[in-house]
Amino acid sequence: MSRSLSLSARATYRKKGNAAMRHFSYKTQKQVMIVLFLLLPVTLLAAFGIYPAVQLVRLSFTSWNGYLPGKPWVGLDNYREVFQSPELFRIFGHNAVYLLWGIVQNAVGLAFAILLNARLRGRNLYRVILFLPFILNGTAVAFMFKYMYHSQVGSLNALLSTIGFGHVAVSWLGNPDLVNHALGFAGFWRNMGFNMVIYLAALQSIPSDILEAARIDGANRQQAFVRVTLPGIVKIVELNLFLTVIGALEAFELPFLLTGGGPLGASETFVTKTMSTAFKFSDFGLASAMSVILLLLVAAVLVMQRLLMRRWSH
Template identity: 65%
Template sequence: MIQHMSYILQKRMLIVLFLLIPLVLLSVFALYPAVYLVYLSFMSWDGYSPEKTWAGLANYREVFANKEIWAAFGHNFVYLGWGLLQNALGLFFALLLNSRLRGRNVYRVVLFMPYIMNGVAVAYMFNYVFNSEYGSLNTLLHGIGLDLLAISWFGSPKVVNHVLGFITLWKFMGLNMVIYLAALQSVPSEIIEAARMDGASRWQTIVHVILPNMTKVIELNLFLTIIGTLEIFDLPFLLTKGGPLGASETFLTKTIDTAFKFNNFGMASAMSLTLIASVIVVLSIQKIVTRRWSD
């Protein structure tokens, strides 16, 4: 039967067959869960009862009226601040290691190594560093006579989020560095040499020649950073469980607790969609800022 088909028809059938399985998988594992999430956000459901009760906009009203939820969301912006510093340091080390520095390949590997480490392993490693009783940092501070600085790093509401933000910087800065390093190596050397021949200093070359040619890559890294910081979950969950007294809860940990601890899947679904909308808003602001900067 296939032999009697025209070449164009066989080609179209082959394309359809190749696309069929990916489209089915996309529908089952992406589109259907997304639509079902929207459906659940308008329902009142405990997660295991066969019946779901229509709640309308009640879940969304509760989300926006709940001060604890938005207090947890505010903690995400601490991570965002550390994420911006992470990008700045990644760019700094990329510029440094793109030069003719002796041993630069070794430094690149050392800085990139934290990113390939397992997140759980990183959490437990820093638990031994910042532990208030037997942590290596407090032991060092006591040893050099700085007893006043030896605090409960995970037990202080004002400090805990900054400690967790520092850990994210340590882990992901190497990834930013590698991405920026690849972008730097793609900048044409001719325009850099032309700028230097015209008398531009190294700082002027970086600001007026190199960075404008890296705008898209900087925008990509900021995009990844914003998404990662607004959706962070693993470190607060593993190291602090949201404590002390909810001081390190993030929007996502609060959503998980709402669903699986308090069995309120309807409100958790509404929180998830609210988070998605918040990410879109923040990314839109970032897009506007970077576009004005590039112009």
């Protein structure tokens, strides 16, 4: 009995709601529905995105050690300290190594996508094998490479010694000239499959009749790729390159877990330096200024890339 009453109450409430909506025009009803659908995601964005960003900018103009309630206002002093510190900008040279490996990662991912987009026996198995490292836990990948790069019991040096290249065996994570390349290769191994899948989806979105028409017109594979395929996936190339640049600027996980910034700061990145400034040296104001500068740098890279890609696509 109570269940039937509750159902009738719901039906009555629904009818009243529909009757109230009928008093509004179709345009007004559409706007109300859009606002209602956007209310929750916009609220979450404001609470967990916009508000923390505003607080980050505000904190960058203060001096705070993370413990005391007082946050003295220092103005632009934190930004001056960042721009007057050559060490901080020298660290971007370490990030450049990740960018180099990221470009190689995109090129190899595109090559594998082209290869596995063809009629190759067992291509689905190869796709899974190449994509598998991306779904592995980042910490597990870091410890796997830490063992592989170990100077005494590492599998890489053992392999080099087995095949007669024992003289090449070095301390991969202890050599300041090689440590960033070793970390960059680890990132390349883990993320290349993701780029391959994105490029593969882009290649499969190109209509086959366009490629067939190019072949009928006498275009070979190289000409069809340059004239038809590449312009068709230019937006995906732009997206992957943007993600590569952002990943290089925000490199943190691998150097933090594998080297901690060593040896002698040779593998520090801008983000690891920011984290140590905040949590090791308790200077949250300066760390916030560094984070704001990184955000502005990412925005500048995005604008530059958009301009370059727009000019290239035309």
